[in-house]
Amino acid sequence: FVGAFEWRIESPEVLDEDGRFVGFDCVIGNPPYMRIQSLQNSNPEIVDYYSKHYQAATGSFDIYVLFVELAHQLIKGNGLVHFIMPVKWTNSDFGKGLRGYLAKEKFVSRIINLKAFQVFDASTYTGLQWFKSSDKLQYVELDDSITTTEGFSGFLNSLQLSDYAQIDYNTDAPWTLANKEVNAILEKLRKNPYTLADVFESIFQGLATSKDDVYFLYECKELDNLLVEGYSKYLGKRITIERGLVKPLLKGEDVHRYMHLDSDRYVIFPYKVVNEKASLYSEEEMSDLFPSGYEYLKACEPELRAREKGRFDNDKWFQFGRNQGMGYANVPKLVAPEISLGGNYTIDSDGRYYSTTTVYGYIRRNGFSGSYYTWMSILNSKLCWWFITQTGTVLANGYYRYKPAYLKPFPVPVISQEIDLQLTGYAKSLIENSDTVERETISKRVDRLIYELYNLSEAEMEIIENC
Numbered sequence: 361f362v363g364a365f366e367w368r369i370e371s372p373e374v375l376d377e378d379g380r381f382v383g384f385d386c387v388i389g390n391p392p393y394m395r396i397q398s399l400q401n402s403n404p405e406i407v408d409y410y411s412k413h414y415q416a417a418t419g420s421f422d423i424y425v426l427f428v429e430l431a432h433q434l435i436k437g438n439g440l441v442h443f444i445m446p447v448k449w450t451n452s453d454f455g456k457g458l459r460g461y462l463a464k465e466k467f468v469s470r471i472i473n474l475k476a477f478q479v480f481d482a483s484t485y486t487g488l489q490w491f492k493s494s495d496k497l498q499y500v501e502l503d504d505s506i507t508t509t510e511g512f513s514g515f516l517n518s519l520q521l522s523d524y525a526q527i528d529y530n531t532d533a534p535w536t537l538a539n540k541e542v543n544a545i546l547e548k549l550r551k552n553p554y555t556l557a558d559v560f561e562s563i564f565q566g567l568a569t570s571k572d573d574v575y576f577l578y579e580c581k582e583l584d585n586l587l588v589e590g591y592s593k594y595l596g597k598r599i600t601i602e603r604g605l606v607k608p609l610l611k612g613e614d615v616h617r618y619m620h621l622d623s624d625r626y627v628i629f630p631y632k633v634v635n636e637k638a639s640l641y642s643e644e645e646m647s648d649l650f651p652s653g654y655e656y657l658k659a660c661e662p663e664l665r666a667r668e669k670g671r672f673d674n675d676k677w678f679q680f681g682r683n684q685g686m687g688y689a690n691v692p693k694l695v696a697p698e699i700s701l702g703g704n705y706t707i708d709s710d711g712r713y714y715s716t717t718t719v720y721g722y723i724r725r726n727g728f729s730g731s732y733y734t735w736m737s738i739l740n741s742k743l744c745w746w747f748i749t750q751t752g753t754v755l756a757n758g759y760y761r762y763k764p765a766y767l768k769p770f771p772v773p774v775i776s777q778e779i780d781l782q783l784t785g786y787a788k789s790l791i792e793n794s795d796t797v798e799r800e801t802i803s804k805r806v807d808r809l810i811y812e813l814y815n816l817s818e819a820e821m822e823i824i825e826n827c
Contacts, residue, residue: 383436390444391427393484396420418457425449425458428491432467441491446484447473451534451753453765460532462491468529469494471537472519473501477512498524499537534765536751545820546750549771552814557768559735561725562688565698566610566715567627570667570681574660576609576716577601577626587652590626594660605629605646605653607689612697612718617704617740618790618799621695627714628653630678631686638686640679685721689714694722694736701759703740706791707732720762730775733787741810744770746824773813782809 367384368375376382397420399407410417416425424445431441449455450471462468470490479486500523506515525543529535538546556563569575577590577599589600606626614623630646630653631638646654657664657678665673667681680686691711696704698718708721709732715721722739724732738744752766760766786806793799811821 383439384434385436385439387431387434387441389427391424393446394423396423415461416458419454421454421457422446425455428458429461432465432491438493443489444479444486445489447471447487448485448753450537451751456532459535463530463532466493466495467491468497470498470524473537475502475504477502477506497527497529499527500524501539534751538750541823542750545823549747549814552771552773554772555768556770556772559725559728559772560722562723563764563767564685564688564721566685566717566719566721567680568682568684568717571664574663575628577606577628580624580626588626594663599656601628601653601656602650605650607714608712610695610713610715610719612699615695615697615704615706615719617706618787619706620791621706621708621713623713628657629714633687633690636687636691640676685715688721688723691723692732694732694739695719696739696762698762699755699759700762702745705736705739707736730780731784733784734775734780737783737787737806738772738810742807742824743810743814746827749827779813
């Protein structure tokens with residue numbers, strides 16, 4: 361490569377007397393930040409090469425993660441790699457490969473998260489990151505009040521070893537990185553015996569039709585026990601369809617904290633569900649059972665067959681694009697939008713609603729203690745929101761993603777019958793009460809009860825409340 365650094369020539373001391381590579385003492389750099397999607401069209405060959413040759417090349421990775429793996433291969437056994445680069449790899453889906461590689465090699469030692477402070481003239485959230493052999497990861501965050509280069513320099517020069525949180529890292533799952541005082545609370549929470557992964561049998565995303573304008577009907581009204589009328593955006597007109605072929609549909613904007621569910625949308629659902637398993641109707645079955653619905657889908661057939669470059673140009677042309685969210689939707693569950701500012705959980709107690717991809721459903725595991733109302737209270741609590749803000753990735757305007765990967769690690773205690781009854785009663789009161797002041801009073805009681813359930817001190821409660 362023209363202009364490349366030929367280190368075997370420029371730094372011959374990295375070779376032994378027989379010309380074998382022995383490694384650098386230190387590699388320092390600012391690797392490029394580029395999501396792999398940018399290369400998919402322009403250079404698919406290099407993308408294929410990365411995927412075959414780097415363990416860090418997982419998901420929709422950013423190529424800076426590859427430089428960490430490569431740098432590890434270029435140093436001596438006790439060498440050091442020091443990069444300034446984004447910290448998002450520590451808890452994002454695409455960072456799984458790098459986390460697994462570093463955990464296996466025990467090769468990361470320190471991260472100073474610069475948070476919103478912009479070292480470069482770009483909206484990039486970076487951190488100073490040291491990689492070398494170490495059993496613990498030392499972690500600290502830049503103070504939010506620091507906005508100048510002078511303040512940044514002073515912060516770095518004043519750091520002591522005691523300022524860093526000492527964090528275990530031994531998995532490719534998202535890492536929870538937090539300042540020392542926050543990390544102490546997280547460690548206390550983790551002493552509880554369960555996590556949300558134990559509580560919920562399934563946390564599932566809503567329907568992915570791959571052609572919502574065909575399948576979704578808007579401003580619907582029920583004509584009788586057999587028919588529903590609604591507006592089809594694809595045809596640009598109102599249509600009438602059999603009740604048996606449609607399901608009430610929630611979007612993220614329909615789901616709010618401790619609120620009754622309501623929607624005037626329906627989704628055309630060409631499946632029959634038996635024992636929580638959905639199977640596609642045949643054309644003959646649809647034609648016989650739902651003639652109006654079948655006529656509508658036939659009018660949309662060319663568009664449905666053409667989806668995803670013709671992937672559905674076959675005898676199942678009317679199926680959804682993905683199979684997610686079908687089997688559990690018609691059972692009691694909690695529901696919440698994927699992107700939220702604080703917990704926005706409510707209950708679909710009758711299993712009436714299906715949802716779009718922007719809403720997740722939560723199915724409690726049989727035999728696990730605590731009612732749906734109790735778990736709704738815990739998921740809506742300030743404690744759970746605080747956990748998400750400390751372990752998840754912030755989006756625009758302070759919103760966070762309530763995705764399974766971020767929620768499942770949330771620790772939970774044993775729920776006694778007494779606590780279950782209290783939280784269930786509070787949750788039902790919040791759903792039925794429309795008075796803002798009264799709802800705020802009850803919410804504070806819920807938060808206080810949950811803090812006590814986790815044995816948090818007044819000082820710990822104050823940290824969480826002030827987050």
